[in-house]
Amino acid sequence: MNKSLKRESICVQGGWQPKKGEPRVLPIYQSTTFKYDTSEQMARLFDLQDNGYFYTRLQNPTNDAVASKIAALEGGVGAILTSSGQAANFFAVFNICEAGDHIVSSNTIYGGTYNLFGVTMKKLGIDVTFVNPDDPEETISAAFRPNTKALFGEILSNPGMDVLDIEKFAKIAHNHGVPLIVDNTFATPINCRPFEWGADIVTHSTTKYMDGHATTVGGAIVDSGQFDWEAQGDKFSGLTQPDESYHGLTYTKAFGKMAYITKATAQLMRDLGSIPSPMNAFLLNLGLETLHLRMPQHCLSAQKIAEWLEANERVAWINYPGLKNNKYHALAEKYMPNGTCGVIAFGLKGTREDAIRFMDRLKMICIVTHVADARTCVLHPASHTHRQLSDEQLRAAGIAPDLIRLSIGIENVDDILADIKQALND
Numbered sequence: 426m427n428k429s430l431k432r433e434s435i436c437v438q439g440g441w442q443p444k445k446g447e448p449r450v451l452p453i454y455q456s457t458t459f460k461y462d463t464s465e466q467m468a469r470l471f472d473l474q475d476n477g478y479f480y481t482r483l484q485n486p487t488n489d490a491v492a493s494k495i496a497a498l499e500g501g502v503g504a505i506l507t508s509s510g511q512a513a514n515f516f517a518v519f520n521i522c523e524a525g526d527h528i529v530s531s532n533t534i535y536g537g538t539y540n541l542f543g544v545t546m547k548k549l550g551i552d553v554t555f556v557n558p559d560d561p562e563e564t565i566s567a568a569f570r571p572n573t574k575a576l577f578g579e580i581l582s583n584p585g586m587d588v589l590d591i592e593k594f595a596k597i598a599h600n601h602g603v604p605l606i607v608d609n610t611f612a613t614p615i616n617c618r619p620f621e622w623g624a625d626i627v628t629h630s631t632t633k634y635m636d637g638h639a640t641t642v643g644g645a646i647v648d649s650g651q652f653d654w655e656a657q658g659d660k661f662s663g664l665t666q667p668d669e670s671y672h673g674l675t676y677t678k679a680f681g682k683m684a685y686i687t688k689a690t691a692q693l694m695r696d697l698g699s700i701p702s703p704m705n706a707f708l709l710n711l712g713l714e715t716l717h718l719r720m721p722q723h724c725l726s727a728q729k730i731a732e733w734l735e736a737n738e739r740v741a742w743i744n745y746p747g748l749k750n751n752k753y754h755a756l757a758e759k760y761m762p763n764g765t766c767g768v769i770a771f772g773l774k775g776t777r778e779d780a781i782r783f784m785d786r787l788k789m790i791c792i793v794t795h796v797a798d799a800r801t802c803v804l805h806p807a808s809h810t811h812r813q814l815s816d817e818q819l820r821a822a823g824i825a826p827d828l829i830r831l832s833i834g835i836e837n838v839d840d841i842l843a844d845i846k847q848a849l850n851d
């Protein structure tokens with residue numbers, strides 16, 4: 426595809442490039458398998474000597490078209506889709522880590538990722554040190570060990586809406602010879618392209634704005650192709666040494682800049698599964714076709730609501746980076762000059778019960794375990810997603826017990842505001 430196309434055009438036209446007589450719209454290749462004429466043709470595919478489809482767990486044309494659209498949006502060399510954002514973050518790390526390794530991660534990350542790193546990956550023998558991303562470079566650097574293989578952060582943290590200093594994180598990672606992996610779910614490549622600031626790998630929960638309609642759980646991993654794995658000696662032996670399960674093939678030698686993403690497909694997808702169905706990839710693609718129209722509206726409306734909340738005397742605190750006196754305003758202006766996203770974190774004066782009463786009184790705005798889609802929704806992490814945690818544990822995870830996560834949709838902003846007003850003014 427024409428490489429100079431702008432993001433808006435990539436949203437609409439990227440990925441699927443039909444040839445003469447083929448469907449204009451991305452078809453759903455709802456087939457587990459693909460046909461060949463000779464045994465030799467099939468054998469070459471299994472040896473990764475030829476490019477082609479043979480089994481949907483490894484690759485599928487519908488999924489690949491959507492992955493390549495996301496890669497183009499991020500400005501990366503390649504991408505894969507996963508069945509969820511959880512799978513994306515797991516694969517992104519596990520692709521370069523094994524038992525005995527260690528990663529450093531920001532502590533202001535999505536709760537599911539926090540559990541994945543802090544509990545489940547620990548059981549696999551991969552250790553994590555969580556750091557406060559706002560700490561100075563030296564403090565974060567002190568968490569690195571000789572066996573550290575990656576630094577991880579979230580561009581906009583869910584649910585706190587903190588902004589990651591991407592350049593600072595990239596510098597720390599590269600000083601230690603490891604890649605920076607960032608979760609760009611909330612900002613999306615419409616508002617932030619982390620590769621332009623030094624990130625090496627980007628992950629997404631496409632479940633959120635990318636799908637945008639709350640129909641489809643999914644994830645994606647995008648590779649910038651910029652990290653020099655071979656320059657780090659044996660540190661990334663999974664990429665730079667022969668893979669026994671592929672007859673001694675070495676990913677960096679065979680695939681160059683595509684080494685990381687090819688390994689994620691050829692080895693991790695092969696062995697662990699976690700592919701999206703082609704039907705889900707199709708639905709994700711429909712969402713992507715309007716991402717560039719939806720994101721500015723989410724930002725515009727969220728800005729208006731955030732300003733109103735900030736001025737309301739019942740509001741105890743608010744974190745929305747678009748607000749002028751927000752702690753992260755300068756970072757947001759630098760990395761996301763067109764806006765961040767539609768998610769607002771705030772607290773009401775009073776107790777947990779006051780937060781619950783406010784949410785129960787909302788009419789158009791619904792309480793759902795979701796965020797970042799077309800419909801305005803609300804969630805109280807302390808009562809819902811994080812209800813197993815005490816107030817103290819919540820604070821340690823960077824979540825205020827009174828935090829209300831309000832996700833502004835693309836309804837008329839006056840209707841959204843009216844609902845908030847009536848719920849607050851009892």
Ligand SMILES: *Cc1c(COP(=O)(O)O)cnc(C)c1O
Binds near residue numbers: 535611629631632644
């Ligand atoms: C939702 C979310 C995830 C997990 O994604 P799923 O698609 O629910 O598995 C990961 N990171 C962030 C920032 C998220 O918001």
